[in-house]
Amino acid sequence: MTIIDNMKRTDNFIIYLYFYFFVMPWNFEKWQMGVLSVIMFIWWIIKYKKEIMSKLKTIFEFKPLVILILFILYSYIAVFWSEDFSAGLKETNKFYKYYFFIIPVLFTSLTVHQAKNILKILIFSFSLYALFSLLIYLGLFTISETNSNTYNPKGLMGYAIVTQYMAIGALGALIFALFEKKEFKFKIIFFIMSFLCFLSLFVNNSRTAQLAFLLASATILIVFYNKQFFKIKNLFVFIFTSFLLLGLSFYLLNSSGKIDRFNLAYVEAKKVFVENKFQGSFGVRIYFYKAGLEIFKDNIFFGTGVIDNTKLLAYIQKNDPLYKGDNGAKRIITSFHSEHMNTLTKYGIVGYLLLVSSIVYLLYLLRFDEKYFFIGCSFYIVIFYISLANATFLKKPINYILVSVFVLLSIIAYDEYKKRLTNDNT
Numbered sequence: 001m002t003i004i005d006n007m008k009r010t011d012n013f014i015i016y017l018y019f020y021f022f023v024m025p026w027n028f029e030k031w032q033m034g035v036l037s038v039i040m041f042i043w044w045i046i047k048y049k050k051e052i053m054s055k056l057k058t059i060f061e062f063k064p065l066v067i068l069i070l071f072i073l074y075s076y077i078a079v080f081w082s083e084d085f086s087a088g089l090k091e092t093n094k095f096y097k098y099y100f101f102i103i104p105v106l107f108t109s110l111t112v113h114q115a116k117n118i119l120k121i122l123i124f125s126f127s128l129y130a131l132f133s134l135l136i137y138l139g140l141f142t143i144s145e146t147n148s149n150t151y152n153p154k155g156l157m158g159y160a161i162v163t164q165y166m167a168i169g170a171l172g173a174l175i176f177a178l179f180e181k182k183e184f185k186f187k188i189i190f191f192i193m194s195f196l197c198f199l200s201l202f203v204n205n206s207r208t209a210q211l212a213f214l215l216a217s218a219t220i221l222i223v224f225y226n227k228q229f230f231k232i233k234n235l236f237v238f239i240f241t242s243f244l245l246l247g248l249s250f251y252l253l254n255s256s257g258k259i260d261r262f263n264l265a266y267v268e269a270k271k272v273f274v275e276n277k278f279q280g281s282f283g284v285r286i287y288f289y290k291a292g293l294e295i296f297k298d299n300i301f302f303g304t305g306v307i308d309n310t311k312l313l314a315y316i317q318k319n320d321p322l323y324k325g326d327n328g329a330k331r332i333i334t335s336f337h338s339e340h341m342n343t344l345t346k347y348g349i350v351g352y353l354l355l356v357s358s359i360v361y362l363l364y365l366l367r368f369d370e371k372y373f374f375i376g377c378s379f380y381i382v383i384f385y386i387s388l389a390n391a392t393f394l395k396k397p398i399n400y401i402l403v404s405v406f407v408l409l410s411i412i413a414y415d416e417y418k419k420r421l422t423n424d425n426t
Contacts, residue, residue: 304345362406
C-alpha cells in the first residue's frame with residue numbers, strides 16, 4: 001500500500017495532526033503555534049464531544065504523564081510566591097499555555113501506530129530543515145531578515161534552536177535506520193536524513209549542541225551495550241565510533257571555520273580558573289552557574305518563583321566588581337543560559353525533580369520497546385546536555401516539541417504497560 005493510499009484511508013483529524021507536527025519545527029509565523037493549536041483543540045472537542053470525559057480519565061492512568069502535569073501545575077502555583085504575580089503569570093503562560101491543548105488532544109486521539117508515525121514526521125522535518133541550512137551554507141541563497149548566510153546558515157530561527165533539531169535528528173534518524181528491518185529503502189532514507197543533520201549541525205554555530213551531540217552519542221552507545229560494554233568487540237565499536245565522530249566533527253568544524261570558537265572557549269575558561277575573570281560567552285556561562293548556586297542555596301526547596309530568579313541574577317551582576325559581561329562590557333543578562341539552573345532557581349528542587357523524574361520514569365517504562373526507548377534517549381539525552389549551557393524549555397517551538405514527544409512516547413509506553421499488566425493478571 002502506497003503512502004497516498006494510506007493517507008486516503010486516514011481520518012482527516014489525524015492528517016491534520018501530521019501536518020501540525022510537520023510544520024511545528026519551522027515556526028514560519030509567530031501566530032502559527034497558537035492558531036494551529038486552537039484549531040486542533042476545537043476539532044478534538046467536536047470530534048470526541050460525547051466521550052471526552054472518559055478519554056481524559058486515561059491520562060491519569062499513566063504515571064509519568066501525571067508527574068509531568070504536576071510539574072506544569074506546580075509552575076503555575078509558583079506564581080503565588082513570585083514578587084510580581086501578574087508578570088509571573090504572563091511569563092508562565094508565555095511558554096506553558098499550549099501544553100493544556102497538546103497533552104489531552106494527543107494522548108486521547110492517537111493510536112500507537114499514529115504516534116510512531118508522528119515521531120518519524122518530526123525527524124523528517126528536522127532533516128528537511130538541516131538540508132535547508134546546508135543550502136544556505138553552500139551559498140545558494142541567504143535570508144537577510146534573520147542574518148542567515150554561509151557563515152551562519154541558521155535559516156528562519158536562532159542557531160541555538162535549530163541546532164537542537166539537527167543534533168536530535170542525527171541520532172534519531174540513525175536509530176530508525178538501525179532498527180529498520182522490513183524496508184531497505186526506508187533504512188537508506190533514514191541514514192541519509194541522519195547524515196544531513198550531522199553535516200548541518202557542524203557547519204552551524206552552536207558549540208553547545210555540537211558537544212551535546214557527541215556526549216549523547218557516547219552515552220547512548222554505553223546504554224546500548226549496558227552490561228556487555230567491556231566486551232572486546234563492543235569496546236572496539238565504541239572506540240572506533242568515537243574516533244570516527246570526533247574526526248568527522250573536527251574536519252567539518254575546521255573546514256567551515258568553526259574550530260576557532262572552541263579555542264576561544266578554552267581561553268575564556270582559562271581566564272575564569274587562572275585569573276578569576278568571567279568574560280566572553282563561555283566565561284559568562286560559568287559565572288551564571290556561580291550566581292545561580294548562590295540563589296539556589298537560599299531557595300532550595302521551592303525556588304524564588306517566576307521571574308524573581310532572573311531579577312536576582314541581574315542584581316548579582318550589577319553589584320559584583322568581578323563581573324564584566326560578554327566581551328568585557330558590563331552587560332546585564334537576565335538569563336542563566338542553562339535550563340538546569342533556571343529550573344532549580346525558579347522552582348527549587350521540588351519543581352526540578354518533578355520535571356526530571358517524569359522523563360526518567362517515561363524512559364524506564366519504554367525499556368521494553370528497545371527501538372522507541374532509544375528514540376526517547378535521542379531526544380532527552382541530547383536535551384539534557386544542551387540544557388547545561390542553553391535554555392530549552394524557554395525557547396519556542398522546541399519546548400512544544402519536547403512536550404509533544406513526551407506525550408507520543410507516553411502513548412507507546414502506556415500501550416506496552418497495559419499489555420504487560422494484562423499478561424501478569426492472566
